[in-house]
Amino acid sequence: xxxxxxxxxxxxxxxxxxxxxxxxxxxxxxxxxxxxxxxxxxxxxxxxxxxxxxxxxxxxxxxxxxxxxxxxxxxxxxxxxxxxxxxxxxxxxxxxxxxxxxxxxxxxxxxxxxxxxxxxxxxxxxxxxxxxxxxxxxxxxxxxxxxxxxxxxxxxxxxxxxxxxxxxxxxxxxxxxxxxxxxxxxxxxxxxxxxxxxxxxxxxxxxxxxxxxxxxxxxxxxxxxxxxxxxxxxxxxxxxxxxxxxxxxxxxxxxxxxxxxxxxxxxxxxxxxxxxxxxxxxxxxxxxxxxxxxxxxxxxxxxxxxxxxxxxxxxxxxxxxxxxxx
Amino acid sequence: xxxxxxxxxxxxxxxxxxxxxxxxxxxxxxxxxxxxxxxxxxxxxxxxxxxxxxxxxxxxxxxxxxxxxxxxxxxxxxxxxxxxxxxxxxxxxxxxxxxxxxxxxxxxxxxxxxxxxxxxxxxxxxxxxxxxxxxxxxxxxxxxxxxxxxxxxxxxxxxxxxxxxxxxxxxxxxxxxxxxxxxxxxxxxxxxxxxxxxxxxxxxxxxxxxxxxxxxxxxxxxxxxxxxxxxxxxxxxxxxxxxxxxxxxxxxxxxxxxxxxxxxxxxxxxxxxxxxxxxxxxxxxxxxxxxxxxxxxxxxxxxxxxxxxxxxxxxxxxxxxxxxxxxxxxxxxxxxxxxxxxxxxxxxxxxxxxxxxxxxxxx
Numbered sequence: 245x246x247x248x249x250x251x252x253x254x255x256x257x258x259x260x261x262x263x264x265x266x267x268x269x270x271x272x273x274x275x276x277x278x279x280x281x282x283x284x285x286x287x288x289x290x291x292x293x294x295x296x297x298x299x300x301x302x303x304x305x306x307x308x309x310x311x312x313x314x315x316x317x318x319x320x321x322x323x324x325x326x327x328x329x330x331x332x333x334x335x336x337x338x339x340x341x342x343x344x345x346x347x348x349x350x351x352x353x354x355x356x357x358x359x360x361x362x363x364x365x366x367x368x369x370x371x372x373x374x375x376x377x378x379x380x381x382x383x384x385x386x387x388x389x390x391x392x393x394x395x396x397x398x399x400x401x402x403x404x405x406x407x408x409x410x411x412x413x414x415x416x417x418x419x420x421x422x423x424x425x426x427x428x429x430x431x432x433x434x435x436x437x438x439x440x441x442x443x444x445x446x447x448x449x450x451x452x453x454x455x456x457x458x459x460x461x462x463x464x465x466x467x468x469x470x471x472x473x474x475x476x477x478x479x480x481x482x483x484x485x486x487x488x489x490x491x492x493x494x495x496x497x498x499x500x501x502x503x504x505x506x507x508x509x510x511x512x513x514x515x516x517x518x519x520x521x522x523x524x525x526x527x528x529x530x531x532x533x534x535x536x537x538x539x540x541x542x543x544x545x546x547x548x549x550x551x552x553x554x555x556x557x558x559x560x561x562x563x564x565x566x567x568x569x570x
Numbered sequence: 571x572x573x574x575x576x577x578x579x580x581x582x583x584x585x586x587x588x589x590x591x592x593x594x595x596x597x598x599x600x601x602x603x604x605x606x607x608x609x610x611x612x613x614x615x616x617x618x619x620x621x622x623x624x625x626x627x628x629x630x631x632x633x634x635x636x637x638x639x640x641x642x643x644x645x646x647x648x649x650x651x652x653x654x655x656x657x658x659x660x661x662x663x664x665x666x667x668x669x670x671x672x673x674x675x676x677x678x679x680x681x682x683x684x685x686x687x688x689x690x691x692x693x694x695x696x697x698x699x700x701x702x703x704x705x706x707x708x709x710x711x712x713x714x715x716x717x718x719x720x721x722x723x724x725x726x727x728x729x730x731x732x733x734x735x736x737x738x739x740x741x742x743x744x745x746x747x748x749x750x751x752x753x754x755x756x757x758x759x760x761x762x763x764x765x766x767x768x769x770x771x772x773x774x775x776x777x778x779x780x781x782x783x784x785x786x787x788x789x790x791x792x793x794x795x796x797x798x799x800x801x802x803x804x805x806x807x808x809x810x811x812x813x814x815x816x817x818x819x820x821x822x823x824x825x826x827x828x829x830x831x832x833x834x835x836x837x838x839x840x841x842x843x844x845x846x847x848x849x850x851x852x853x854x855x856x857x858x859x860x861x862x863x864x865x866x867x868x869x870x871x872x873x874x875x876x877x878x879x880x881x882x883x884x885x886x887x888x889x890x891x892x893x894x895x896x897x898x899x900x901x902x903x904x905x906x907x908x909x910x911x912x913x914x915x916x917x918x919x920x921x922x923x924x925x926x927x928x929x930x931x932x933x
């Protein structure tokens with residue numbers, strides 16, 4: 245079996261589902277002939293036709309609102325927003341309609357749509373192309389927000405998102421689109437949503453992260469291991485709804501927690517995890533919860549980008565602080 | 571220099587403000603029962619409206635948006651759509667919704683603060699009222715795209731106000747409807763006011779219908795207080811939609827009411843203006859025509875009014891008798907299956923109702 249990248253796993257999942265469910269449609273800017281600016285939809289229009297792989301006019305609000313209409317008619321639209329920096333006009337449709345159609349109509353209509361967007365920094369992209377604003381969506385009742393961190397999880401979680409009866413925001417960490425390859429069987433098997441994935445077991449400290457920062461988090465765990473510190477690594481994967489149980493259970497064993505995310509620190513998803521630990525896991529904590537995050541600044545243009553992004557060293561330092569706390 | 575394109579916007583009117591024919595009347599006007607059904611539907615909407623405002627003024631209904639004076643638009647929409655079509659309404663379109671089978675008690679329930687008012691017993695695929703202005707236009711594009719993809723002879727009808735035509739969602743939707751040749755109709759209820767901002771404050775264009783031209787779809791202006799013209803033009807638009815051309819109908823009307831019951835329009839518009847438009851009322855206009863045509867009498871009017879009042883009273887009774895939903899219902903249709911993460915919050919809410927220290931007032 246060939247090894248594939250995260251972006252190829254996205255394509256593979258889309259193709260599987262389109263082949264197996266005629267209700268699945270892909271729509272977005274440049275997703276058709278061009279196969280998407282990152283090539284996530286490459287080959288799909290040739291295979292499934294221009295009516296199901298739709299090049300839309302350049303209008304993000306329309307893309308999301310149209311997906312609401314398609315989904316309410318029983319189709320399964322997968323809408324691509326080209327970059328997360330262009331997603332903000334979409335929040336109106338996601339917050340005002342997609343997330344609450346089922347609730348408003350008491351189940352008469354629903355919005356089983358997937359909104360895909362590449363997000364995050366670290367690729368020297370132009371302005372407005374590097375933010376991590378997943379918390380904006382995680383605050384909206386009625387949505388799911390899912391972030392893969394490997395080719396295998398991209399495939400399995402995207403399949404699950406497309407089969408979910410409710411709207412899912414699926415954010416793809418573009419820094420690791422082509423960073424690693426792994427074998428991903430194209431068997432149509434979805435992974436569970438709403439649960440964290442424990443990537444590495446450990447006993448001294450729990451490192452919690454998602455998306456591209458899983459790379460730095462795993463590397464930090466290696467460095468800590470060399471220092472004789474056993475770090476558990478949890479990939480949150482579904483940031484909304486949050487699987488509190490897995491995180492609490494881990495911290496109950498380790499007594500220490502470092503949360504790592506690229507997004508600005510204040511009111512990020514890390515704040516929610518820290519609050520959960522404070523209210524439901526306080527007596528297990530042996531040190532204050534640490535957050536290693538982006539700063540509360542505007543995402544700098546790329547000459548300063550690497551100062552903004554959490555580094556392996558910052559994660560290691562934070563973990564050591566939790567161990568040195570008395 | 572050469573002119574490379576010319577455009578025309580047509581204006582349609584059958585009956586003038588006095589109820590006299592000013593153009594050849596559509597064939598359906600030869601059928602008294604059809605004309606009477608339009609008249610009844612407009613009259614029912616007005617009676618309902620009076621009752622709804624009375625309920626609001628006496629604390630029995632929340633903030634409510636009245637369609638007073640614009641009944642012909644909704645009645646034309648609702649009476650021409652087929653059951654298989656899909657209505658995507660704004661918040662002043664209950665005339666159309668009633669004809670789609672939405673119960674009066676549902677509309678009351680909605681403005682009375684209960685989500686079940688959007689769980690329509692009929693017209694199950696129709697959208698609930700859209701409060702965020704113009705956002706529903708994009709939904710209509712999606713619905714129409716689904717219809718075309720499935721090769722169905724169905725049509726999506728989207729309602730919007732004059733203020734909504736200033737929004738990007740409106741332009742984006744018209745544009746997409748043109749690109750994909752979708753079976754969709756956008757009906758602009760141009761009632762001259764978007765809360766306190768008059769039509770001239772929304773756009774410098776001579777008509778709102780001409781915005782269709784920029785999107786490459788058909789646009790026309792209709793006397794929205796003339797139910798004959800509106801009905802005929804809706805029929806034509808439905809036909810056109812099935813041929814793959816979208817339509818914008820700008821229905822000229824006037825908002826005789828405040829924006830909502832929470833508004834006081836006397837702050838920004840004159841009594842003279844109201845008087846001017848009151849003379850163009852859609853219901854009295856049709857009444858004049860029917861009386862002149864010899865198939866409507868004072869006795870028939872009285873009998874109909876009594877019958878409609880009974881229907882409205884019945885709806886009010888049903889509305890007022892509807893028990894409040896259990897509090898935890900706010901969780902029960904949030905997702906198809908409530909994620910475990912929120913089960914505890916649901917339990918907290920239930921416990922807050924039953925514990926002696928708890929209760930709704932304790933936050």
